[in-house]
Amino acid sequence: MNLARFERRRYTPHPTAIEAMPHLARELGGARLLIKRDDLLGLAGGGNKTRKLEFLVADALAQGADTLITVGAVQSNHCRLTAAAAVREGLKCQLVLEQRVPGSYHADASGNNFLFDLLGVEKIEVVDLGADLAGAMAAMQAALAAQGRRGYIIPGGGSNPLGSLGYVACAEEILQQAFEQSLRIDRIVVASGSAGTHAGLVAGLVGNSAGIPVTGINVRRPRAEQEANVHKLAVEVAAFAGASAPVPRDAIVCRDEWVGPGYSLPTPEMIAAVRLFAATEGVLLDPVYTGKAAAGLIALVRSGEISRDEQVLFLHTGGSPVLYANQGILGATAQAA
């Protein structure tokens, strides 16, 4: 696929590393494990949204926008990175924050919440779960227009076909690295949320006839619903990127056994995974996405569903700033209690 046809800003001047995780693999007694460090992408504490924003912000600039408007959970990495991209480009940023857990927004909370302030977010509107998010963003855009300004709306997670191109690009980057480093990759495991990462990755792999299956680990929705969402977006992304064939339905696999009680709510498996990655590989995960995805990876390796001779690439999508708002849940004293 020829991504050079699309305008793109660059927020990471190099590919992210693929590293081995030998200590974790030994601990689990199973498959060989690799990790792609998309937690080290550019902008402020980069993660997967950085790749999506390269395409989305290029479009905002092409349209003459002066303000980025987006939406996310109260500790959203996407909102933090959108705010950082706005600063980088000399734009303003306004956010709609959705309280997916009632009462979870605190203006003075740590983690991303604090970083929204540090990154100079111009306006924050907090709404409850189930509110009309598109409507809230449209109202922000209209208020800006009334002042002669121009707001560009980025959907939640940056997960439209344009933003998802970031993960088509990532798929191509992985294939190039595998070729250069003579790496066999038998499977990729990734967190599956607003779906753009999972959908873009599959569209890119299928579009390049890579023959590498992707196992998505859900962080919010039940399996059937998430697979339908990811497949719909993957088909759209593939067509948008100019792929010659559609993404088959069976290329989309989402597992929901590690969601727990709900989005962002802790599980014992998530806590164990965050602590194990830190203790064995010095890698910081996050409690909402990568902690649950890693819990899935660990369980699939331990159960033998991912076999001993597979070489698996875990895509680290970022999010560690949220750790600092969750010390009470993840810390050793909380564990002992």
Ligand SMILES: *Cc1c(COP(=O)(O)O)cnc(C)c1O
């Ligand atoms: C947003 C996010 C995800 C999920 O990516 P989607 O494209 O929304 O599915 C995974 N990990 C982290 C750290 C995120 O912030």
